[in-house]
Amino acid sequence: MENFLLNRWYQFGFSHELGDVPLARTIIDIPVVAFRASTGISALLDRCPHRFAPLSTGTIEQDRIVCGYHGLAFDGSGRCALNPHGRATTALRVQSFPVEERHGAIWIWMGDARQADTGLIPDLSFIDETPETARIHFTLAIRASYRLVTDNLLDLSHADYLHPDSLGGVMTGVRPAVAETDAGLAVEWENRDVVPPPRFHERISASQRANAWTRAEWQAPAVMVIKTALTPADRGRSREDEVWALHSMTPETAQSTHYFVCGTRRDRMDDAEYSTRLRAMLQRAFEHEDKPMLEDQQRRIGTADLSSLRPMLLPIDAGAVLARRKLDRLIAQEQAADSAPSQ
Structure with missing residues (x-):
């Protein structure tokens, strides 16, 4: 059975995904419904306490979510505000979850609500500083563990083999530098005087030589910022050359991931057409190359714990192994604290 880290913020979705209708997602095996009201976003257990119908199949009326089965209405705190069939008793309450909207994303706290600390929301201010025309969003459902998706991103040598026609060509042979950080860890690759990958041919022609740099920054449970840059080999790198991307892996279940x-x-921040072309290329890489491989990998692993299968680890796995150990340690510490007798 998978143990999840509870007292952390998980990404529930992007702000643009939540409109006038409820949005339902399962987070760490718990069905949740989010809805937008005049006072902000609320998140409730997606289960009416009457007959356990999913509240997400209902409607939003007067800042309340109304069950589509018998019309009971609940406010953002989970309190039953209307019972068409009698009194709205306190027993008709639905569990609520702390939720925050920041950096164009919706964040949910699945653990002890009293410990919900907004200071633990990852700093993704680079998204706020980027105009919409220069942002590319994806939301994928992957039938594989969030830990496998994290492993995939902390070992980017796979790009040379899984994405040879787009992102690959500059990783193999570069020993990654792994370092612990205040927030988690960072893995960095740098390869100089290489042929630029196809993804960058609009900026650097295939006949030129380039310097390639990538840095993956991870923090528990599974939020990463990956920074990349490719520059002509005869000049240095500036912030303007860098592409920064959020990769957020929220476990749906032990074997499926948002x-x-x-x-x-x-x-080219105002070039929406350029964004469209980039999105098509990235969609092919993420949805049609990474996703199938990760799902095939999960099928071969089945329900076993990865370490129990004794994988033959390589130097390229250093970052992924360290992240797994850090996450396991945080989960063990949290569980120990929860089981300790109160004073």
Whole structure:
């Protein structure tokens, strides 16, 4: 059975995904419904306490979510505000979850609500600083563990083999530098005087040589910012050359993941048509190359714990192994604290 880290913020979705109708997602095996009211966003257990119908199949009326089965209405705190069939007793309450909207994303706290600390929301201010025309969003459902998706991003040598026609060509042979950070860890790759990958041919022709740099920054449970840059080999790198992207892996269940991506750039920021072309290329890489491989991998692993299968680890796995160990340690510490007798 998968143990999840509870007292952290998970991404529930992007702000643009939540409109006038409820949005339902399962987070760490718990069905949740989010809805937008005049006072902000609320998140409730997606289960009416009457007959356990999903509240997400209902409607939003007067800042309340109304069950589509028998018309009971609940406010953002989970309190029953209307019972058409009698008194709205306190027993008709639905569990609510702390939720925050920040950096164009919706964040939910699945643990002890008293410990919900907005200071723990990842700092993704680079998204706020980027105009919409220079952002590329993805939301993918992947039938694989969020840990496998994290492993995939902390070992980017796979790009040379899984994405040879788009993102690959500059990773193999580069020993990653792995370092612990205040927030988690970072893995960095740098390869100089290489042929630029196809993804960058609009900026650097295939006949030129380039310097390639990538840095993946991870924090528990599974939020990453990946920074990349490709520059002509005869000059240095500036912030304007860098592409920064959020990769957020929210576990749906032990073997399925909500995968959220928001890529940003500093060049051609007003060029929406350029964004469309980039999105098509990235969609092919993420949806038609990464996703099938991860799902095939999960099928081969089945329900077993990865470590129990004794994988033959390589130097390229250093970042993924360290992240797994850090996450396991945080989960163990949280569970120990929860089981400790109160004073």
